[in-house]
Amino acid sequence: MMKTNSGWFFEDYTIGQVMEHAVPRTVGQGERALYHALYPARHALYSSDLFAQSCGLPSSPLDDLIAFHVVFGKTVPDISLNAVANLGYAEARWLRPVYPGDTLRSLSTVIGLKQNSSGKTGVVWVRSEGFNQRGETVMSFVRWVMVRKNNLAMPAPQTVVPELRSVVPAAELMVPSNLNFDSYRHDLSGSLYIYDDYKVGEFIDHVDGVTVSEAEHMMATRLWQNTAKVHFDATARPDGRRLIYGGHVISMARALSSNGLGNAQMIAAINAGAHANPCFAGDTIRAWSEVLYLAETANPTVGALRLRLVATKGTGTELRDAEGKYHSDVLLDLDYWAFIPR
Template identity: 70%
Template sequence: MSKTNPGFFFEDYTLGQVIDHAIPRTLSGGERAMYHALYPSRHALYSSDEFARACGLHASPLDDLIAFHTVFGKTVPDISLNAIANLGYAEGRFHLPVWPGDTLHARSKVIGLKQNSNGKSGVVYVRTEGLNQHGSLVLDYVRWVMVRKRDMEAPAPDTVIPDLATHVAPEALLIPEGLDFSHYDTALTGEPHRCPAYQIGEIIDHIDGVTLSEAEHMMATRLWQNTAKVHFDATFRDDGQRLIYGGHIISLARTLSFNGLANAQMIAGINGGAHANPAFAGDTVKAWSEVLDKADTSAPGVGALRLRLVATKGSPAAGALKDADGRYLPEVLLDLDYWVLMPV
């Protein structure tokens, strides 16, 4: 009997199945330093303990996407080791900040299954929860993944596609305890623009770009302990290329958005998202954002801004997303709809 883990194939999943993912991870300032070196993130709340204390927190938390990538990485051996592609996200909420010293683990529940018409693969929908050492929920989200079949003759399961919300309602966003932007100092953040300065429908071209390298994306993927074969093994794809981890693109785009959204401090929710096209080493990533909505929160001085963050390769016009038939343009890498917390 083999002692190695071949990973789950599509026919191994059942509706309602709960998977407790292995290898909990204790996070430290090392992850922050590596994250800021890789991308590099510059939001003040995640860079300065003193700034965070002035905003009502006891210290600077770890970047929200550090928590997201850590939890995501825990799920890969059970959810996407044999994935063809990670297709999308929905209903994501950040429940609690993550601090250096916290230990995160993850569990997922299968909430949908659909075999593809070619009979060689299928789409698995899971709701994943990330929990800390106290058993408290740190974040949760839904994602769906296209996974290979092992046995082409295995019968297709009944098709169940979950009914997912189009977005997280602003009143359902969770504000970290104590967060207070009443005395927020824009002189320390790099830009003066607060929530009221942004208009619904406004397009922000973030201008800057980053050319992807094999070294950085491999380091990032290993940092989050993501073991998906398509990111490491060049023989796993017919084109002989290693696919860039989609989370790497999310973090690059979020960092690029600093230029124009420096005060969009905390990610509070992920409404939806799609990795529209694959990315490979040598591609140059740029980004633009569209303001979708604004909302008040119960926290003093804190507003919520709903943004569409789009990462592209090359330099298509800011605002360009889909063709006349509704298909993503080939230059579009990421389409992410999310909520951020920023001062009013």
């Protein structure tokens, strides 16, 4: 009897299927320390208890993307162990901060299926949710992933492509109830620029670059317990190269964005995200942002910036060619909301 898990294949999924993912995880200061060692993260709210307390929080929460990676990692054995690539994100919402000592678990529901024309792969859409030890939802997101078929003779399922909102409305952004930026310390945050200093259409070059290494990528991906074969097994791809986990690129770009957006302290939502091209060890990630929209929140001390964050392995700001395809040096195109002092 086989006791090992070879993962789910495209033909194993059905619309409405609910998966409670295994191995809940208690997160703590170790995850914070490793995150800040792996990425040049410098947002003050996630670095200092005293700074967070001056902003009304009980202590410094864990970086928003730590919560994302942990919740995401729980889903991998059931969703993307046999993935070719993770394709995109939508309708991601951070609903409450995650603090050291919280225990996170994940649940996913299949909301879309579409077999590709080759008959060898298909796209699976899931809505994943992360819960803490009190059963409170800390975040939710939709992602879609290209998954291999195992039985190529299996008939294609009925195509269901979910309708997803292009933007999470500003009114649905969840500002932590006790967050207050009235006593915000710019000298400690490292940036003078707040809500009113940004203008729609403004481009921000984040200046710095980081060259990705195999060792750091594999450490990070193991940290999040992401077991997708393409990240570790060089024989899992025809080109014999290990694919850098897309979340690694997101975290690197977000960390780089602190140079220019140092007061955009909290990620509130991801409206849309695409891994435009694969990233491999040796690529140098650079980032730039475009300000898309400014919105007030119900909290008079907190504003919301809608930002486009682009990670590239080049130096330009052109996203697409004349045919509308992403340029080959574009790695990530992420549309997200962030909270910033007003």
